[in-house]
Amino acid sequence: MKEIINTYQDNLIYIFRQDQLINPTYRYLVIVKDGTDIIPVEGCHIMHYQEDFESLLKFSLPTKNRKTKQLISLKQCEQLINEITYGVLAFSVNDLPYSVALNHIVLDGHLYFHCAKSGFKLKGINSRVSYLVIRDLGINKEVGTHNHESVAIYGTLKEITDFETKKNALLKLVSSLAPKHPYQDQMVKGTTILELEIDYMIGKSHIR
Structure with a gap:
């Protein structure tokens, strides 16, 4: 977890655990701000905010924020x-x-x-x-x-x-x-x- 945080810092939006995923083939699902360069982290699947990460989760989430530039880390x-x-x-x-x-x-x-x-x-x-x-x-x-x-x-x-x-x-x-x-x-x-x-x-x- 610390490696994820250190790698993405203010571009990190959220980290989902393995037990929250429908098909847990990796330890963490990491969501980063749009436009962030993807840097591989062992055991993690990394996606941008506007990608369809919701379909990988066991639970539903509200609609995404349309103004993604407003998102904070x-x-x-x-x-x-x-x-x-x-x-x-x-x-x-x-x-x-x-x-x-x-x-x-x-x-x-x-x-x-x-x-x-x-x-x-x-x-x-x-x-x-x-x-x-x-x-x-x-x-x-x-x-x-x-x-x-x-x-x-x-x-x-x-x-x-x-x-x-x-x-x-x-x-x-x-x-x-x-x-x-x-x-x-x-x-x-x-x-x-x-x-x-x-x-x-x-x-x-x-x-x-």
């Missing part, structure tokens, strides 16, 4: 979701679209949310969901556009039941969002911790 996506700790989770229950604003944390490359032991958002557990994080850069009234950077994340929402994982997530949540609120182990029992198991993320920068 995987590294920039990760930086954004680390810096902007607030987003919108969306899923559908019995054909009812539902979205909710949530805080998140990133811990060891995993995305976690906290919530109460009840609530409609829990109906999204074990479902495919999307999560959108936006950095609002304001409206440019000279040209009539809303400048922003955003990352859309797709995957499956899971409930975390392991005590240590919940504890570690809560410790970071408390230190990041409520540092004056002392952590206690009893909080683990009274809080639901959800993880978004990430299948894919894609980001863009719209600045004019």
